[in-house]
Amino acid sequence: MLFHVAMEVRLPPDMPAAKADDLKARERDLAQALQRQGKWPHLWRVAGRYANISVFDVADADELHALLSSLPLFPYMDIRVTALARHPSAI
Template sequence: MLFHVTMEVKLPPDMPATEANDIKTRERDYAQKLMRDGKWPHIWRVAGRYANVSIFDVADGDELHTLLSGLPLFPYMDIKVTALARHPSAI
């Protein structure tokens, strides 16, 4: 099942740089594992914002929630999810 997911990161302005850098490193490693596993086949940066637009390919909403909540930056994200269905005009 495909999901369109938008994520915007809002780190606290007073978070120490070392802590922020550690979280970002763990985030990258986790995200790249999901990409290699085929669960996160597409990610695009939103220009001018600390945000992305992504496509996830997972079994269902429960699996998506598990993967998203495992993101190290999850506590600092505003996430919007849209389930996708095949368009009848698609070839």
């Protein structure tokens, strides 16, 4: 099942740089692992913002929630999810 996921990260301005750097490194590692597994086939930066637009390919909404909530930056994200269905004009 495909999901369009818009994520915006809002780290606290007073978060120590070392903690932010650690979170970002762990986030990158997990995101790349999920991409290699085919669970996160599209990841696009939103220009000018600390945000991304992604497509996840997972079994269902429960799996998507488990993946998203496992992201190290999850506590600092505003996430919007839209389930996708094949368009009848798609080739």
